[in-house]
Amino acid sequence: MCHSTDSRPPASPIDGAVAETALLELTSADGTVFSAYQAVPQTPNGMNVVILPDVRGVHPYYQALSERFAEAGFHAINIDYYGRNAGVGVRGDDFDWEKYLPEVTPDHIRADVAAAVERVRELNPGPVFTVGFCYGGSESWRLSAGDLDLAGVIGFYGQPKNVRDQLPDFAIPALLLIAGADVATTQEDFAAFSAELADAGKTHEMYVYDGAPHSFFDRAYGQWADACSDAWQRILDFTRLHGRVEAPASA
Structure with a gap:
């Protein structure tokens, strides 16, 4: 945890x-x-x-x-x-x-x-998105199979084993933001889950932050600042895409 x-x-x-x-x-x-x-x-x-x-x-x-x-x-x-x-x-x-x-x-x-x-x-x-972390990451992905009329579900470091039973019913776009050095789930399991989603024709994106530890986004370690910034931008991009909101004009 x-x-x-x-x-x-x-x-x-x-x-x-x-x-x-x-x-x-x-x-x-x-x-x-x-x-x-x-x-x-x-x-x-x-x-x-x-x-x-x-x-x-x-x-x-x-x-x-x-x-x-x-x-x-x-x-x-x-x-x-x-x-x-x-x-x-x-x-x-x-x-x-x-x-x-x-x-x-x-x-x-x-x-x-x-x-x-x-x-x-x-x-x-x-539009409404869910954004989950660790335990909440899995539960956010699970809501892709729900009936809450969400625009998208986002999860950091969730555990695929907790949501595989719902995969056939995934209907809402999912964003998976993964710690490359996660100790709770193997990288092989994350890769397999992404492949299962793709094979089932489910709309999803997965990004792995090499070397980043589980819970990197909510830690104060400056060494993960680049990964945190990239993950934040991917959330913004994902919500704009699936919320159909235009990005602000460049200065």
Whole structure:
């Protein structure tokens, strides 16, 4: 699982400002109340992201990441996984996720994402993407087979073994951003998964960052700055392509 330090994702040439942030309590269709963190852009780009974090849920790092997406123009919301067992609240570094994570299911996550999608669409009816990390990376890819009318699903370092059962039903474009030195999944498994998606005619892109460790994007190690910047740009390009939003004109 991911154990990483707080940092901010790389800057981009379209930095703006955050108009508003809020720690929310949302309600899933099954009646579960769970925490989420919302960031509203001052200059919207017309698109939305729902962030599926690693095992830490609504941790300060993912609050900062929501704000980073808002600075780039997205309406962004970061969900928590633990409303059904740990209640609501921000998860600090001392949060005992190992106690609660085994009770979380893909159906729970799908229901909570649905509530978050409904929330962002109240503010902006534009296309919605999911962006997941580690545990959330797998769950983001899984939503390619879902019914939430997403424009695309993005995942860092997810585990293909957790989503292969859904591969035949993948219908939404997927972006796979892979650590070349991942210790949770072999490169052979990532390559095989990409080949399986291609053989099945599923729209996807996969990029491997050679030598980068698992969780490289949310670590403060300057040596991975180039990989982080490239991954951020690929997110922007992928969302523009599948959200049908034009890139800003060059200065």
